[in-house]
Amino acid sequence: MNIITVATTPFAGQKPGTSGLRKKVKVFQQPGYLENFVQAIFDSLSGQQGKTLVLGGDGRYFNDTAIQIILRMAAAAGFGRVLVGCNGILSTPAASAVIRKQGAFGGIILSASHNPGGPDDDFGIKYNLENGGPANETFTDAVYRRTQEISAYRIVEAPDVDLTSLGETRIGSMQVCIINPVADYAELLESLFDFDRIAGLLARPEFRMRFDAMHAVNGPYAHAILEGRLGAPKGTVINGTPLPDFGGGHPDPNPVYAAELVSALADAQSGLSFGAASDGDGDRNMIVGRGFIVSPSDSLAVIAANYKLIPAYAKGLSGVARSMPTSCAVDRVAAEMGIPCYETPTGWKYFGTLLDAGKATLCGEESAGTGSNHVREKDGLWAVLYWLNILAVRDEPVEQIVREHWRRFGRNIYSRHDYEGIETAKAETLMDELRKKLPTLIGMECDGMRIEAADDFCYIDPVDGSRSDKQGIRILLENGSRVVFRLSGTGTEGATLRLYLERYEADASRHTIPTQESLAPLVALAEKVARIVPITGRKAPDVIS
Numbered sequence: 106m107n108i109i110t111v112a113t114t115p116f117a118g119q120k121p122g123t124s125g126l127r128k129k130v131k132v133f134q135q136p137g138y139l140e141n142f143v144q145a146i147f148d149s150l151s152g153q154q155g156k157t158l159v160l161g162g163d164g165r166y167f168n169d170t171a172i173q174i175i176l177r178m179a180a181a182a183g184f185g186r187v188l189v190g191c192n193g194i195l196s197t198p199a200a201s202a203v204i205r206k207q208g209a210f211g212g213i214i215l216s217a218s219h220n221p222g223g224p225d226d227d228f229g230i231k232y233n234l235e236n237g238g239p240a241n242e243t244f245t246d247a248v249y250r251r252t253q254e255i256s257a258y259r260i261v262e263a264p265d266v267d268l269t270s271l272g273e274t275r276i277g278s279m280q281v282c283i284i285n286p287v288a289d290y291a292e293l294l295e296s297l298f299d300f301d302r303i304a305g306l307l308a309r310p311e312f313r314m315r316f317d318a319m320h321a322v323n324g325p326y327a328h329a330i331l332e333g334r335l336g337a338p339k340g341t342v343i344n345g346t347p348l349p350d351f352g353g354g355h356p357d358p359n360p361v362y363a364a365e366l367v368s369a370l371a372d373a374q375s376g377l378s379f380g381a382a383s384d385g386d387g388d389r390n391m392i393v394g395r396g397f398i399v400s401p402s403d404s405l406a407v408i409a410a411n412y413k414l415i416p417a418y419a420k421g422l423s424g425v426a427r428s429m430p431t432s433c434a435v436d437r438v439a440a441e442m443g444i445p446c447y448e449t450p451t452g453w454k455y456f457g458t459l460l461d462a463g464k465a466t467l468c469g470e471e472s473a474g475t476g477s478n479h480v481r482e483k484d485g486l487w488a489v490l491y492w493l494n495i496l497a498v499r500d501e502p503v504e505q506i507v508r509e510h511w512r513r514f515g516r517n518i519y520s521r522h523d524y525e526g527i528e529t530a531k532a533e534t535l536m537d538e539l540r541k542k543l544p545t546l547i548g549m550e551c552d553g554m555r556i557e558a559a560d561d562f563c564y565i566d567p568v569d570g571s572r573s574d575k576q577g578i579r580i581l582l583e584n585g586s587r588v589v590f591r592l593s594g595t596g597t598e599g600a601t602l603r604l605y606l607e608r609y610e611a612d613a614s615r616h617t618i619p620t621q622e623s624l625a626p627l628v629a630l631a632e633k634v635a636r637i638v639p640i641t642g643r644k645a646p647d648v649i650s
């Protein structure tokens with residue numbers, strides 16, 4: 106095996122964000138850029154000699170090229186075996202499942218998630234640990250430090266590996282196995298849910314479902330699981346072939362980018378009763394009933410409240426966890442069940458310790474992510490199957506299930522406003538000024554509600570004691586209303602300001618008031634205290650979800 110050492114110099118800005126390193130493809134295409142980052146990952150590991158690495162991605166532009174480079178670098182780093190998804194495909198939750206089932210040392214996942222793909226769009230890379238979950242901050246900080254001092258990377262001279270057919274080959278002494286990307290994952294999901302009952306639901310003539318894979322990674326998984334194992338009619342899965350540019354679309358399952366699915370479900374003529382979609386790498390989800398979109402925060406709460414209906418969870422939940430900006434709807438379910446509810450910073454990596462320690466069974470985020478202790482990533486198809494299992498048992502429409510949930514627990518009216526591509530310096534000024542103002546806000550009134558507390562969220566992990574500061578500015582009002590400000594950690598251009606708004610409404614007669622109307626006083630408060638218009642020059646958010 107001929108290992109060559111290539112001299113290199115550091116690139117600025119290789120700091121992993123909320124979920125790995127995400128940049129424009131053109132940035133990744135600079136000679137040595139990907140290699141430096143991968144070498145920094147390998148230099149930050151210890152004990153990988155002879156061990157197994159899992160490798161795959163969401164099939165976006167540059168996926169294949171990156172896989173060939175990483176394979177040759179993994180051989181140089183001493184890995185004994187790499188498991189690669191056929192055609193370079195592995196959804197994020199499937200990669201997590203394979204790492205866990207195959208006892209791998211870790212995995213590299215290539216994805217920029219819901220961001221668009223193509224030569225002018227985004228690419229990304231992240232490292233997952235042997236528990237199948239995204240590396241923690243201690244590791245990603247070490248990788249970043251290494252990228253700043255790197256002077257060489259090591260790579261084996263070898264021809265490209267054929268990724269298109271299952272089988273085994275070698276790069277030097279390292280074995281490369283091209284695996285079926287769906288098999289382990291599908292088997293795992295089948296062990297959690299009542300597949301017979303779901304198949305029965307899908308066979309009913311009055312129940313029609315559509316799953317929009319958005320030309321992203323979940324196409325093959327949804328074809329195999331929904332239409333294959335569960336027998337849903339062919340055509341249930343649409344946009345089911347992964348494309349390097351996602352067909353020119355934006356693979357983010359929200360009402361804006363999955364608008365066609367939403368309007369099909371709103372159209373009585375379509376005969377559809379249930380719709381779902383997932384994102385670029387298959388970990389996010391959207392659940393849609395007939396003319397009714399379930400918000401991610403509500404979805405988590407409904408999932409938790411219905412645990413008894415699902416075989417894998419029926420014995421009970423040890424606890425639940427949500428990211429801080431996610432609505433407190435699930436907190437109310439946990440309180441009634443008498444189980445703990447953990448509030449973590451944004452980023453699935455923060456759920457890992459809780460899941461490993463058995464403190465939480467279900468986790469979720471406002472950013473369309475839900476999952477459980479079956480893997481260590483959020484899982485789009487898992488959420489869809491969970492809902493199908495609930496529907497199969499309860500035999501009620503989605504909207505009725507959610508409205509009944511609100512009647513029982515009250516409604517946490519919720520919305521997120523995103524201001525995208527703001528000049529980074531302006532976004533930082535806004536956050537800094539707001540931070541300084543926090544102590545003066547206590548006692549201020551907003552629409553009859555008093556501000557009780559205002560802080561910058563700091564998290565101390567209850568399992569390993571690690572501390573994460575500055576995780577979002579919270580303004581907490583009486584009766585559970587909140588305004589939260591955060592800068593996104595997943596964008597690739599400028600800064601995105603996220604404004605999260607929440608108001609609790611126990612009175613069922615008020616649950617039908619339009620969400621934005623209900624939250625308008627909180628928007629006005631946010632504008633007043635953070636001076637969004639004067640500082641950013643933006644008069645309105647780009648996306649309201």
Ligand code: G16
Nearest residue numbers: 123124218451452453472593594595
């Ligand atoms: C990632 C993280 C999530 C996070 C989301 C949004 O998701 O895994 O935990 O909620 O980003 O983060 P931000 O608000 O910083 O943009 P994904 O689906 O992009 O991998």
